[in-house]
Amino acid sequence: MRSPSTGTVEDSSSALFPVGRQGKSPDSTSPVGGLRMDRDPLHEPVMVAEVVELFAPVPAGVILDATVGTGGHAAAVLAEYPGLGVLGIDRDPEALRVAAERLAPFGSRVVLKHARFADLRTVVDEARAAGRGHWPSTGEADASRQEVSGALFDLGVSSLQLDRAERGFSYRLDAPLDMRMDPGAPLGAADVVNRSDEADLAAWIRASGEGRLARRIARAVVAARPIETTGRLAEVVAAAIPAAARRRGNPAARTFQAIRIAVNDEAEELATGLPAALGVLAPGGRCLAIAYHSGEGGLVKDTFARAVSGGCVCPPGLPCGCGAVCEFRWIFRGSRGASPAEVARNVRASSARLWAVERPGDRGAQGT
Ligand SMILES: C[S@@+](CC[C@H](N)C(=O)[O-])C[C@H]1O[C@@H](n2cnc3c(N)ncnc32)[C@H](O)[C@@H]1O
Structure with a gap:
């Protein structure tokens, strides 16, 4: 720039x-x-x-x-x-x-x-x-x-932030997982996804609206670690959600929002x-x-x-x-x-x- x-x-x-x-x-x-x-x-x-x-x-x-x-x-x-x-x-x-x-x-x-x-x-x-x-x-x-x-x-x-692949926010653009609003912040999405307890991941995903599916998604994420890219995270989340339970839009959208909120301590x-x-x-x-x-x-x-x-x-x-x-x-x-x-x-x-x-x-x- x-x-x-x-x-x-x-x-x-x-x-x-x-x-x-x-x-x-x-x-x-x-x-x-x-x-x-x-x-x-x-x-x-x-x-x-x-x-x-x-x-x-x-x-x-x-x-x-x-x-x-x-x-x-x-x-x-x-x-x-x-x-x-x-x-x-x-x-x-x-x-x-x-x-x-x-x-x-x-x-x-x-x-x-x-x-x-x-x-x-x-x-x-x-x-x-x-x-x-x-x-x-x-x-x-x-x-x-x-x-x-x-x-x-x-x-x-x-x-x-969202439309630049290198910022690592988007499930639509494959890039290293990042999601830091401030690139100088110490922890990015890869740290949160790969180091957090399954229970914490599930709680964040539940709070973003995935309800009963949250534990299932968190378990799949933990089993697939290490996850280093947005593309891989989107794939793992999509595979964890049964076709019958999918809503409109990308199945990984709520999980990505949950991880972003956690990375940036938004609440x-x-x-x-x-x-x-x-x-x-x-x-x-x-x-x-x-x-x-x-x-x-x-x-x-x-x-x-x-x-x-x-x-x-x-x-x-x-x-x-x-x-x-x-x-x-x-x-x-x-x-x-x-x-x-x-x-x-x-x-x-x-x-x-x-x-x-x-x-x-x-x-x-x-x-x-
Ligand atoms: C939706 S955008 C704002 C767009 C802006 N109103 C405009 O007209 O361009 C939200 C902005 O808030 C910043 N932001 C979010 N949480 C923040 C925080 N806790 N402290 C400072 N900035 C924050 C983000 O980095 C982002 O640039």
Whole structure:
């Protein structure tokens, strides 16, 4: 991959990815600065219009894009709202390089960091304390206004990860088993598949929706060890599932998802990252999360529900006597899916569910 044409990009953990020259509102859908589209197809972001609309009432400040990926959502938000900056984080340095290139025209309104959800609170505190150059500019005259006005979690993997054979995520592309979102992380899918207990494998596969078949699949995987490639894992899993029990789609899909979640510690990361993001939101700030499978969705829903109830344990219908403080409200009940038109255009949108909460406050909207 070529380096971005602006700024410098460091590759160390927690590196700051400075984003280049100042600019106003470039076309949010087109890549900029000579990005090689043949080698670096941009991930097509899901429910962009909904995300942009939901951030309309937030106060001027910074959107914490916890999954900035290749910058699709970030570019759309920055183009629409001149009063917002973006602090974008991702654990994938490749994605950050693409995002840095794409978001360069927004100049100092964007700061990108190589980090995980688990580091979210520290990233925000350190960037805020370091100030100019580390904290995104919002075009506000009052430089002391360092509110986090919104947070976005667009969960799961990006096309940049899934569609590159060498990243070892896909059952469709034969390659060494890897699945690390951060290629610098110590353990990849081959370690997890070849070293984990059968019981752990079965539990992860069950949690990804394979139900009664999970033990059978885990047993087949253990019997076939060592398994070094995606192709071999897909073969072993497919052979373990009786034809009568197969669902639509690739029989290995759920097992691959289970291994990916384990490799990247996704449940733990989300369980830490979501409350951290809620904790830094300013009055009037909104937190949006897009989940792509039921495990993820359940965690988002429960975390948001706890934030809305303040952890209240009183029986429904009775006045609260337990001292819980409700600091958030639902923006809408339940979750929303992508429109049929978007699902027809982008199959990844079919499983997307968007959840949203707000920290009530009297700060005015940033205006457009
Ligand atoms: C679906 S993609 C986001 C795409 C992005 N919204 C866009 O418009 O291009 C999810 C991204 O989140 C990142 N990610 C997932 N879990 C993470 C974590 N725990 N910490 C940091 N980044 C994470 C992945 O590396 C991936 O780039």
